[in-house]
Amino acid sequence: MKYALLIYEDETPYGPEKSNARVQEIAARHMTFSQGLGAKRLGGAGLKGTATATTVHSRGGKKTVHDGPFAEAREQLGGLYLVDVASLDEAIEIAKRIPLVQDGAIEVRPLLGP
Amino acid sequence: MSGPALERVFRAASGRIIAVLAARYRSLALAEDAFSEACLRALRAWPESGVPDDPAAWLYRAASRVILDALRQQSVRERHSIPEPPPEPSAEELLADDSQVIPDERLRLIFICCHPAVAQDARAALTLRLVCGLTVTEIARAFLIEEAALAQRLVRAKRKIAEAGVSFELPPPELWPERLESVLSTLEIAYSRAHEDASGKAARAHFAAEILHLTSLLAQLLPDESEAHALAALVRYSEARRPARVDREGLMVPLSDQDPQLWDRERIAEADALLTRAAELGPRTPRLLQAELQRAWCARASLAEAAPWPQILGIYDRLAQLRDDAFVRINRAVAVAEVHGPEAALQELERLDSSKLTSFAPYHAVRADFLARAGRRSDARQAYETVLSLGPPPAEERWIRRKLAMLENEDAAN
Numbered sequence: 001m002k003y004a005l006l007i008y009e010d011e012t013p014y015g016p017e018k019s020n021a022r023v024q025e026i027a028a029r030h031m032t033f034s035q036g037l038g039a040k041r042l043g044g045a046g047l048k049g050t051a052t053a054t055t056v057h058s059r060g061g062k063k064t065v066h067d068g069p070f071a072e073a074r075e076q077l078g079g080l081y082l083v084d085v086a087s088l089d090e091a092i093e094i095a096k097r098i099p100l101v102q103d104g105a106i107e108v109r110p111l112l113g114p
Numbered sequence: 115m116s117g118p119a120l121e122r123v124f125r126a127a128s129g130r131i132i133a134v135l136a137a138r139y140r141s142l143a144l145a146e147d148a149f150s151e152a153c154l155r156a157l158r159a160w161p162e163s164g165v166p167d168d169p170a171a172w173l174y175r176a177a178s179r180v181i182l183d184a185l186r187q188q189s190v191r192e193r194h195s196i197p198e199p200p201p202e203p204s205a206e207e208l209l210a211d212d213s214q215v216i217p218d219e220r221l222r223l224i225f226i227c228c229h230p231a232v233a234q235d236a237r238a239a240l241t242l243r244l245v246c247g248l249t250v251t252e253i254a255r256a257f258l259i260e261e262a263a264l265a266q267r268l269v270r271a272k273r274k275i276a277e278a279g280v281s282f283e284l285p286p287p288e289l290w291p292e293r294l295e296s297v298l299s300t301l302e303i304a305y306s307r308a309h310e311d312a313s314g315k316a317a318r319a320h321f322a323a324e325i326l327h328l329t330s331l332l333a334q335l336l337p338d339e340s341e342a343h344a345l346a347a348l349v350r351y352s353e354a355r356r357p358a359r360v361d362r363e364g365l366m367v368p369l370s371d372q373d374p375q376l377w378d379r380e381r382i383a384e385a386d387a388l389l390t391r392a393a394e395l396g397p398r399t400p401r402l403l404q405a406e407l408q409r410a411w412c413a414r415a416s417l418a419e420a421a422p423w424p425q426i427l428g429i430y431d432r433l434a435q436l437r438d439d440a441f442v443r444i445n446r447a448v449a450v451a452e453v454h455g456p457e458a459a460l461q462e463l464e465r466l467d468s469s470k471l472t473s474f475a476p477y478h479a480v481r482a483d484f485l486a487r488a489g490r491r492s493d494a495r496q497a498y499e500t501v502l503s504l505g506p507p508p509a510e511e512r513w514i515r516r517k518l519a520m521l522e523n524e525d526a527a528n
Contacts (some may be wrong), residue, residue, distance in 0.1 A: 087281035
């Protein structure tokens with residue numbers, strides 16, 4: 001079986017740009033942790049803070065783009081894609097094409113690091 | 115050159131310079147800071163050397179030098195080359211060439227500032243700050259918010275643009291409808307803020323002038339976009355009527371009572387030309403129809419001429435087919451009251467969901483007016499009180515207080 005392990009925690013200790021000493025510290029711990037996983041690790045990444053999030057909402061087939069993270073309780077996290085593109089605009093364009101069986105939302109968040 | 119004159123030179127140059135630097139170095143913060151630094155250098159250098167023939171070119175070269183120095187220092191510090199080499203022509207080549215004109219990248223900058231991924235409440239402020247060169251103080255005053263809160267909003271928006279990787283390229287044609295709509299509605303919101311206070315006191319009147327400038331710039335930069343022309347026409351019609359919007363005592367004057375001889379005919383002619391062009395370019399969108407409403411009013415030559423109510427009602431009928439919201443319905447009801455009487459207009463209002471309109475001042479204001487005209491004075495008084503409780507701008511407040519006083523006089527007479 002393959003699993004996604006989704007990390008939820010308060011982002012405020014890491015500072016507005018997730019670049020303070022706490023980030024360095026946790027990054028080192030993640031490095032050790034993920035090396036310890038060996039072949040069991042398929043992939044993973046840190047995300048930039050929610051201030052960098054953009055959400056593509058889909059209502060009745062109409063897609064709209066909004067500043068901010070996904071913040072509704074009606075839908076549940078159902079999956080994820082990782083993409084490498086030139087800009088947020090391109091990521092949004094792809095997010096709009098992600099299949100949804102009915103209404104829903106795709107949160108677009110940049111990954112930490114270069 | 116005096117201080118205020120220098121300020122004007124700086125402001126006139128700022129949008130173009132920040133736009134071209136931002137486009138080249140892919141950073142709003144870098145562009146904005148470099149321009150501020152260039153202005154400081156000008157303030158030191160110009161009193162001695164005299165104001166250069168082309169102050170904008172001087173500022174542009176100075177700002178480019180600031181950025182190059184900053185990038186060089188950064189690359190030395192980080193011991194690697196400049197991360198993103200500037201696209202051709204390089205700023206260094208431009209430094210060598212005095213006659214080089216500053217390319218116009220303002221459209222790109224407008225699209226970045228009004229990006230749908232930027233918080234809606236920051237888009238207009240960011241556009242006015244970066245494209246028009248307004249200060250944070252001026253924008254905060256016009257938007258009636260705390261300066262610190264606005265500054266924070268701007269910082270957040272710029273950080274979002276940088277950190278989330280908003281594209282600095284113009285959007286491809288297939289994305290234009292969505293992206294242009296965000297630009298146009300941002301400018302519309304900004305203008306309605308400027309227009310809200312009928313007396314148009316200092317800060318806001320000046321602010322409205324910036325929006326006029328920005329909309330004509332947009333129409334110029336997008337010569338084939340119908341909606342851009344319609345918006346430029348719309349704000350011109352509104353501005354043309356500004357001198358007649360309040361009377362000598364500072365009271366708001368309703369559109370139908372405004373003296374057309376006080377309207378700015380030159381501006382109306384500009385708006386007519388823009389609207390004609392808009393209609394040639396595209397279909398009758400809500401924005402076009404709104405400009406047509408304004409045109410119908412502005413065609414009135416004097417108060418002796420009948421108000422164009424039947425024509426206004428006809429345009430609202432078409433508008434309601436495209437955009438059936440409370441705002442359109444309320445305005446349509448005003449025309450209905452004029453053409454078919456206050457009872458018919460009240461029936462129109464009853465079809466709206468009043469629970470959603472409890473804090474929407476225009477709804478209560480027109481309802482109060484219809485009730486008064488239908489002779490239901492105590493209901494009218496109550497509706498006017500509701501408007502006052504919502505804190506209308508000064509000119510409107512005085513107008514409503516006068517209406518209330520008139521109702522009381524009528525009560526006393528009966």
